Amino acid sequence: MHDFEAVIGLEIHVELSTASKIFCSCPTTFGAEVNTQCCPVCLGLPGTLPALNRKALEYTVKAGLALNCQIARHTWFDRKNYFYPDLPKAYQVSQQDAPLCVNGYLEIPVGDSGTKKVGINRVHLEEEVGKSLHAGETIIDAVYSLLDYNRAGIPLIEIVTQPDIRSAEEAQTFLESLRNILRYIEISDCKMQEGSLRCDANISLRPKGSTAFGTKTEIKNLNSFRAVRRALEYEIKRQAGLLRDGLPVEPETRHWDEQKGVTVAMRSKEQTSFYRLFADPDLVPIDLSAEWIQQMERELPELPGARRERFIDEYGLPEYDARVLTAAKEMADFFEEVVKGYNDPKTVSNWIMTEILRYVKEQGEEAEGIPLPPASLVELLQLIEGGIINRNQAKEIVLPEMVASGKAPRQIVKEKGLEQISDTSQLEGVVASVLEANPDVVQDYLGGKEKVMGFLVGQVLKETKGKANPRLVNEMIREKLKQ
Numbered sequence: 001m002h003d004f005e006a007v008i009g010l011e012i013h014v015e016l017s018t019a020s021k022i023f024c025s026c027p028t029t030f031g032a033e034v035n036t037q038c039c040p041v042c043l044g045l046p047g048t049l050p051a052l053n054r055k056a057l058e059y060t061v062k063a064g065l066a067l068n069c070q071i072a073r074h075t076w077f078d079r080k081n082y083f084y085p086d087l088p089k090a091y092q093v094s095q096q097d098a099p100l101c102v103n104g105y106l107e108i109p110v111g112d113s114g115t116k117k118v119g120i121n122r123v124h125l126e127e128e129v130g131k132s133l134h135a136g137e138t139i140i141d142a143v144y145s146l147l148d149y150n151r152a153g154i155p156l157i158e159i160v161t162q163p164d165i166r167s168a169e170e171a172q173t174f175l176e177s178l179r180n181i182l183r184y185i186e187i188s189d190c191k192m193q194e195g196s197l198r199c200d201a202n203i204s205l206r207p208k209g210s211t212a213f214g215t216k217t218e219i220k221n222l223n224s225f226r227a228v229r230r231a232l233e234y235e236i237k238r239q240a241g242l243l244r245d246g247l248p249v250e251p252e253t254r255h256w257d258e259q260k261g262v263t264v265a266m267r268s269k270e271q272t273s274f275y276r277l278f279a280d281p282d283l284v285p286i287d288l289s290a291e292w293i294q295q296m297e298r299e300l301p302e303l304p305g306a307r308r309e310r311f312i313d314e315y316g317l318p319e320y321d322a323r324v325l326t327a328a329k330e331m332a333d334f335f336e337e338v339v340k341g342y343n344d345p346k347t348v349s350n351w352i353m354t355e356i357l358r359y360v361k362e363q364g365e366e367a368e369g370i371p372l373p374p375a376s377l378v379e380l381l382q383l384i385e386g387g388i389i390n391r392n393q394a395k396e397i398v399l400p401e402m403v404a405s406g407k408a409p410r411q412i413v414k415e416k417g418l419e420q421i422s423d424t425s426q427l428e429g430v431v432a433s434v435l436e437a438n439p440d441v442v443q444d445y446l447g448g449k450e451k452v453m454g455f456l457v458g459q460v461l462k463e464t465k466g467k468a469n470p471r472l473v474n475e476m477i478r479e480k481l482k483q
């Protein structure tokens with residue numbers, strides 16, 4: 001029986017967040033009333049001519065540069081001819097022979113501290129098609145379909161990886177890393193739920209150690225990072241089962257059924273030659289100067305890898321912290337803002353990685369970002385440092401309330417009456433009665449069992465409903481038992 005290795009390549013489509021469409025001035029706002037953001041150009045009516053959106057070109061080149069690609073100096077658009085109701089012109093303007101960006105790579109984290117380069121075959125610019133709404137559970141059993149052309153003509157980049165990915169988990173990590181970097185350079189919001197980031201996966205199996213490629217299938221309808229992973233896990237099992245039984249894997253396009261958790265055969269795979277591609281005669285070829293490309297490179301912000309290194313050097317953070325904090329731009333920005341107000345980077349990092357990230361993760365894959373402003377975390381940390389509240393109160397009472405209500409921590413502390421008692425005269429009586437009530441424990445302590453101190457402090461905290469300053473109580477008990 002063979003042990004198989006998965007060979008996975010991804011094809012990702014990302015809608016660019018330009019204000020207007022690629023060849024006309026229609027707006028690109030998501031969620032508008034159906035068929036209200038279209039014009040004769042994006043509907044492909046006779047007599048219209050396209051004019052390329054400069055921003056779309058800039059964004060594509062920036063994506064290519066961020067993914068370590070070579071940028072083509074001379075390029076053009078092709079027409080990809082096919083009929084489908086969501087494509088009013090019966091051709092899609094795309095790039096086949098002269099993609100804007102080629103031969104790049106993206107470094108992704110693997111394991112605890114390793115990284116791996118996944119090759120980027122190409123990044124090209126094309127136009128988005130309209131959206132079909134199928135009446136039925138799935139596209140396969142739909143009785144009829146409705147069409148919305150608001151999306152037709154939104155600039156879209158296609159990113160094709162090399163078949164360098166070896167597991168479903170790696171595929172998910174790659175996608176997350178890609179989303180992070182595209183968000184860093186602010187060319188797309190990359191929301192899988194809204195369809196601004198979509199992914200198809202090509203997968204084949206081969207015996208471990210072999211370098212030949214097996215027959216691949218392409219999986220479509222992957223609407224979340226989790227779906228990508230689940231669908232690939234399923235497909236690996238399915239193909240391994242066929243191969244073990246000596247059956248062929250059909251080269252076909254398969255549809256991921258999220259509910260049933262299976263992939264279903266849709267159609268045999270089409271070949272590029274079916275599309276009769278040719279250079280679009282309505283659009284002039286594009287020549288890019290070296291200066292202009294350098295200009296685009298200068299406009300790129302600091303990317304996650306460079307920022308990670310800087311976080312280690314500048315803030316003295318461990319590699320692991322730096323990697324987690326710089327994965328998403330908004331998280332890295334948040335960290336730097338908090339450190340400006342509370343200059344203890346490791347403490348800030350610990351709070352973000354344990355407490356704040358928990359809230360972000362609760363929002364799921366489509367997290368909208370950090371649920372509180374940096375100034376609020378600064379204030380909370382100052383309250384702890386000043387001995388006004390203790391760490392547990394901050395984590396268990398104040399922070400959840402800050403996230404839920406948006407109130408400032410100082411106000412929450414006041415409303416809930418959480419101020420710590422840091423006045424010895426208020427604690428004298430409680431400390432005395434706790435010692436009196438626990439003579440055995442006191443004897444243990446005096447006999448050298450230092451550990452029981454925790455119990456005694458705990459009793460005082462219990463009596464004061466958690467308000468006593470534990471460090472102070474500790475000191476007071478020590479002092480008392482010395483006498």
Ligand SMILES: [Zn+2]
Nearest residue numbers: 024026039042
């Ligand atoms: Zn239009």
